[in-house]
Amino acid sequence: MTQTADFDTALRSLLNDVLGLGAARAEALTADSGLFGALPELDSMAVASLLTEIEDRFDVVIDDDEVDGDMLDTFGGLLAFIRAKRGEA
Amino acid sequence: MADEHAVVFDRGRQVRLLVVPPLFEEMNRTRRFLVETQRVLDGLGIDSMLPDLPGCNESLQAFSAQSLRSWRDAMAAAASHFAATHVLAVRGGVLVFPTSLPGWVLEPVKGAAILRQLLRARVLAAKEAGAAESSADLLEEGRNHGLELAGYRLSAALVAGLDAAIPQDEGQRVIRQSDLGGSPLWLRSEPGEDAAQSAALARLVAAEASV
Numbered sequence: 001m002t003q004t005a006d007f008d009t010a011l012r013s014l015l016n017d018v019l020g021l022g023a024a025r026a027e028a029l030t031a032d033s034g035l036f037g038a039l040p041e042l043d044s045m046a047v048a049s050l051l052t053e054i055e056d057r058f059d060v061v062i063d064d065d066e067v068d069g070d071m072l073d074t075f076g077g078l079l080a081f082i083r084a085k086r087g088e089a
Numbered sequence: 090m091a092d093e094h095a096v097v098f099d100r101g102r103q104v105r106l107l108v109v110p111p112l113f114e115e116m117n118r119t120r121r122f123l124v125e126t127q128r129v130l131d132g133l134g135i136d137s138m139l140p141d142l143p144g145c146n147e148s149l150q151a152f153s154a155q156s157l158r159s160w161r162d163a164m165a166a167a168a169s170h171f172a173a174t175h176v177l178a179v180r181g182g183v184l185v186f187p188t189s190l191p192g193w194v195l196e197p198v199k200g201a202a203i204l205r206q207l208l209r210a211r212v213l214a215a216k217e218a219g220a221a222e223s224s225a226d227l228l229e230e231g232r233n234h235g236l237e238l239a240g241y242r243l244s245a246a247l248v249a250g251l252d253a254a255i256p257q258d259e260g261q262r263v264i265r266q267s268d269l270g271g272s273p274l275w276l277r278s279e280p281g282e283d284a285a286q287s288a289a290l291a292r293l294v295a296a297e298a299s300v
Binding site for chain 2 (some may be wrong): 016017018019020041043044045046047048049051052053064067
């Protein structure tokens with residue numbers, strides 16, 4: 001498996017852990033699936049948990065001012081953000 | 090010590106486990122999980138006590154008067170009151186548990202990480218409301234004057250304490266989520282319980298407990 005596919009799997013599993021989506025909903029996420037604003041589970045507290053877990057599991061640091069609509073808008077957008085952070089964009 | 094509520098399974102047995110809960114919202118999220126773990130431990134012949142941290146859960150004390158020191162003092166007093174032989178500290182509980190007892194720490198977390206997440210939630214909520222706040226400014230304000238975070242009024246001492254605190258474990262065995270299987274229950278706003286995780290944790294503790 002490539003690292004890129006690993007990120008995809010790891011992010012699904014992370015979203016499942018933080019939001020309790022269930023394996024089926026987590027697997028069904030596509031690049032265009034809406035996150036912030038689309039998932040009722042994702043309030044500001046959940047976003048804070050999500051960012052902390054992303055930092056932890058992907059070994060990156062996210063600044064407050066990097067957190068915006070674009071980054072959290074879709075599953076694909078968040079994945080791209082993490083890849084860019086890891087220098088894989 | 091001031092009277093605090095505790096969930097107690099006490100039949101005067103040899104192994105007496107003090108359970109030190111996580112801090113803030115993670116305490117509520119893991120409560121059913123921990124009480125279910127206590128129930129399984131009871132069946133395995135182990136006594137256990139899960140006391141409230143002062144200012145939390147059923148406690149009548151003011152949250153705003155608490156600090157890591159007051160929680161450490163309370164947990165030390167609880168260990169002595171219940172004659173605990175072992176300790177299980179969970180997540181942020183690892184910042185305040187009585188370190189002289191043998192036992193286990195479950196997924197320890199640094200105080201600064203807890204604080205960062207609380208600050209971040211506040212900054213995000215402010216942003217949604219159209220206001221700009223910065224974690225760095227809030228932290229500075231909190232260290233000097235205390236701070237309202239996620240519905241908790243943190244004293245200046247608690248903010249400063251958290252910012253500096255690292256897990257206190259000294260020889261206690263570290264248990265990881267992967268040892269329990271499943272998803273970490275403290276991450277979710279509505280975690281419910283996971284009987285399999287409680288059973289796994291209880292079995293692990295029971296297998297390693299000795300007096």
